[in-house]
Amino acid sequence: xxxxxxxxxxxxxxxxxxxxxxxxxxxxxxxxxxxxxxxxxxxxxxxxxxxxxxxxxxxxxxxxxxxxxxxxxxxxxxxxxxxxxxxxxxxxxxxxxxxxxxxxxxxxxxxxxxxxxxxxxxxxxxxxxxxxxxxxxxxxxxxxxxxxxxxxxxxxxxxxxxxxxxxxxxxxxxxxxxxxxxxxxxxxxxxxxxxxxxxxxxxxxxxxxxxxxxxxxxxxxxxxxxxxxxxxxxxxxxxxxxxxxxxxxxxxxxxxxxxxxxxxxxxxxxxxxxxxxxxxxxxxxxxxxxxxxxxxxxxxxxxxxxxxxxxxxxxxxxxxxxxxxxxxxxxxxxxxxxxxxxxxxxxxxxxxxxxxxxxxxxxxxxxxxxxxxxxxxxxxxxxxxxxxxxxxxxxxxxxxxxxxxxxxxxxxxxxxxxxxxxxxxxxxxxxxxxxxxxxxxxxxxxxxxxxxxxxxxxxxxxxxxxxxxxxxxxxxxxxxxxxxx
Amino acid sequence: xxxxxxxxxxxxxxxxxxxxxxxxxxxxxxxxxxxxxxxxxxxxxxxxxxxxxxxxxxxxxxxxxxxxxxxxxxxxxxxxxxxxxxxxxxxxxxxxxxxxxxxxxxxxxxxxxxxxxxxxxxxxxxxxxxxxxxxxxxxxxxxxxxxxxxxxxxxxxxxxxxxxxxxxxxxxxxxxxxxxxxxxxxxxxxxxxxxxxxxxxxxxxxxxxxxxxxxxxxxxxxxxxxxxxxxxxxxxxxxxxxxxxxxxxxxx
Numbered sequence: 001x002x003x004x005x006x007x008x009x010x011x012x013x014x015x016x017x018x019x020x021x022x023x024x025x026x027x028x029x030x031x032x033x034x035x036x037x038x039x040x041x042x043x044x045x046x047x048x049x050x051x052x053x054x055x056x057x058x059x060x061x062x063x064x065x066x067x068x069x070x071x072x073x074x075x076x077x078x079x080x081x082x083x084x085x086x087x088x089x090x091x092x093x094x095x096x097x098x099x100x101x102x103x104x105x106x107x108x109x110x111x112x113x114x115x116x117x118x119x120x121x122x123x124x125x126x127x128x129x130x131x132x133x134x135x136x137x138x139x140x141x142x143x144x145x146x147x148x149x150x151x152x153x154x155x156x157x158x159x160x161x162x163x164x165x166x167x168x169x170x171x172x173x174x175x176x177x178x179x180x181x182x183x184x185x186x187x188x189x190x191x192x193x194x195x196x197x198x199x200x201x202x203x204x205x206x207x208x209x210x211x212x213x214x215x216x217x218x219x220x221x222x223x224x225x226x227x228x229x230x231x232x233x234x235x236x237x238x239x240x241x242x243x244x245x246x247x248x249x250x251x252x253x254x255x256x257x258x259x260x261x262x263x264x265x266x267x268x269x270x271x272x273x274x275x276x277x278x279x280x281x282x283x284x285x286x287x288x289x290x291x292x293x294x295x296x297x298x299x300x301x302x303x304x305x306x307x308x309x310x311x312x313x314x315x316x317x318x319x320x321x322x323x324x325x326x327x328x329x330x331x332x333x334x335x336x337x338x339x340x341x342x343x344x345x346x347x348x349x350x351x352x353x354x355x356x357x358x359x360x361x362x363x364x365x366x367x368x369x370x371x372x373x374x375x376x377x378x379x380x381x382x383x384x385x386x387x388x389x390x391x392x393x394x395x396x397x398x399x400x401x402x403x404x405x406x407x408x409x410x411x412x413x414x415x416x417x418x419x420x421x422x423x424x425x426x427x428x429x430x431x432x433x434x435x436x437x438x439x440x441x442x443x444x445x446x447x448x449x450x451x452x453x454x455x456x457x458x459x460x461x462x463x464x465x466x467x468x469x470x471x472x473x474x475x476x477x478x479x480x481x482x483x484x485x
Numbered sequence: 486x487x488x489x490x491x492x493x494x495x496x497x498x499x500x501x502x503x504x505x506x507x508x509x510x511x512x513x514x515x516x517x518x519x520x521x522x523x524x525x526x527x528x529x530x531x532x533x534x535x536x537x538x539x540x541x542x543x544x545x546x547x548x549x550x551x552x553x554x555x556x557x558x559x560x561x562x563x564x565x566x567x568x569x570x571x572x573x574x575x576x577x578x579x580x581x582x583x584x585x586x587x588x589x590x591x592x593x594x595x596x597x598x599x600x601x602x603x604x605x606x607x608x609x610x611x612x613x614x615x616x617x618x619x620x621x622x623x624x625x626x627x628x629x630x631x632x633x634x635x636x637x638x639x640x641x642x643x644x645x646x647x648x649x650x651x652x653x654x655x656x657x658x659x660x661x662x663x664x665x666x667x668x669x670x671x672x673x674x675x676x677x678x679x680x681x682x683x684x685x686x687x688x689x690x691x692x693x694x695x696x697x698x699x700x701x702x703x704x705x706x707x708x709x710x711x712x713x714x715x716x717x718x719x720x721x722x723x724x725x726x727x728x729x730x731x732x733x734x735x736x737x
Binding site for chain 2 (some may be wrong): 326428
């Protein structure tokens with residue numbers, strides 16, 4: 001997928017100015033977060049369930065290399081061919097080779113964020129293979145030639161009107177605004193694709209090491225269709241998806257569906273151990289699993305950022321984020337948006353390229369409070385800022401400009417002594433004097449410009465708190481107040 | 486029970502909102518607590534941490550510990566700000582090493598956000614406030630999610646006989662301040678504060694009360710720029726209001 005993380009500010013402004021999008025976004029926290037909060041409340045102890053989820057994912061990532069080896073061994077025994085890919089290009093080459101060897105000319109695809117990272121669809125289509133996204137939202141996004149707006153609801157921002165027009169254009173159907181009718185149109189169209197596809201490609205929600213099982217979670221049945229109708233099923237997973245036991249997977253499942261869509265369980269859960277066995281009535285004849293590193297082992301190797309890999313891509317941090325629900329998903333400029341995008345994208349596309357993602361946040365911590373995988377987003381956002389401040393190059397960072405460093409040095413110096421602090425306070429009052437009108441600062445120059453663009457600042461009072469305190473101490477003689485000067 | 490408090494007055498309060506500091510001191514004294522203030526204190530270093538400058542923040546953290554550690558051995562440190570308390574209690578121990586880290590961890594146990602101190606240390610909910618008016622309460626991020634303090638300010642407000650509490654929808658959603666975020670991303674931050682203020686105005690409350698100085702600068706600044714009638718007050722200002730003084734001090 002094309003990287004546009006540098007354009008965050010510009011695209012955020014576009015998002016803010018898009019009224020129909022703002023309207024949709026204003027309803028999302030009520031809808032998604034409301035459903036999520038309710039679904040979590042159906043657990044006997046929601047906090048304990050989240051903590052358990054965090055423990056499972058922390059443990060899984062800490063033991064990732066060992067668990068991957070165990071998983072590979074077990075799923076291979078189950079009859080799945082495991083193929084390892086170091087980067088996106090490797091992974092695309094593997095999938096393409098599998099398709100070409102089998103003379104595949106049509107593929108149905110289940111929703112997978114990793115394949116979005118890789119840009120797999122474009123590659124397959126360029127090689128002459130008809131590739132169809134089959135998740136309704138993802139189908140709409142693909143046909144509209146857009147990018148996913150939300151990890152879970154990729155087309156949540158697209159209006160019924162736009163979809164109606166799109167379907168007329170793409171499928172030649174009669175225009176309708178009836179939601180059920182629209183869904184039936186897509187279903188009808190896709191059913192023929194499922195029946196003629198020779199290969200189905202899916203992602204992986206979880207990989208269970210002890211049993212060698214792939215877990216797939218969905219509500220539409222399109223993933224199950226893609227894994228069972230075509231002769232060949234190719235699953236693509238990132239190395240971070242592994243969990244130790246089926247018990248762990250089932251607990252994460254409880255949290256995943258609740259966090260995603262506010263469901264106690266989704267309509268379909270597929271546990272795939274391998275290809276069709278002789279007495280099975282259906283299923284693919286062969287199953288391949290492409291395990292992709294794609295920059296993840298580099299994150300694993302960095303103890304400060306490792307916990308990012310705990311993410312299970314539930315999207316709940318987006319739904320409750322006060323920034324995401326204002327600017328929308330496109331602003332983030334790459335596959336992942338919202339708080340997880342702000343911590344993960346910089347590690348995958350480069351810290352300097354994605355600088356605004358980790359600065360354009362108030363660090364309010366709502367993301368952390370809803371995360372089922374124990375990710376401390378605010379801590380990681382600060383970590384990114386710290387890496388940048390020191391010009392750390394591990395993830396493509398760059399030192400901030402000299403002026404920024406200079407301001408910080410002067411400011412910090414001024415705070416290191418009472419005398420300088422008082423002097424600074426006086427100089428500050430003098431410097432802003434020309435901008436005061438009616439006791440207010442309504443238009444400051446940089447670096448305060450942005451603040452007063454939206455708000456008025458009170459003119460700093462001539463007496464600071466310490467002045468008041470000193471005066472009070474001087475006035476009093478009864479010793480009620482102790483000054484520790 | 487600690488009956489002495491070393492005041493930790495954030496730089497934002499010292500420089501822009503000194504009333505919050507004087508009201509905090511007045512309130513504590515009225516509740517029988519003796520109060521001291523060491524004027525060597527400047528800033529806890531939160532802006533440096535938020536900018537990623539842990540080196541600069543570390544120096545300020547050590548300085549803070551030098552000032553407060555010994556002075557508060559037998560008492561508590563109290564601040565009318567959750568984010569500054571969060572900086573001291575949560576960031577300092579991670580920032581520092583060796584002897585300073587030990588001191589930071591120990592100090593973290595006696596540094597309190599104002600409402601936390603009043604309710605959980607002093608055991609007070611009725612502060613004898615003479616405040617009157619209809620009120621919506623906003624939970625600031627670092628107090629509610631950072632420090633986990635949600636019931637305390639509400640209990641304190643509920644115990645004010647003249648305060649009519651109104652329900653503010655999404656009361657724990659960020660107001661969009663975030664320090665340098667508010668200056669660097671005015672469009673996004675502006676949309677957030679607009680949302681917060683619209684919801685507060687829709688409650689019909691005369692006052693929006695909260696306990697975080699940064700959020701006060703943000704929300705009050707927006708209200709003033711828009712010329713809205715909503716009055717924005719710090720919890721300390723409400724609680725410190727003496728009977729019969731309403732309309733003279735607190736609302737000024």
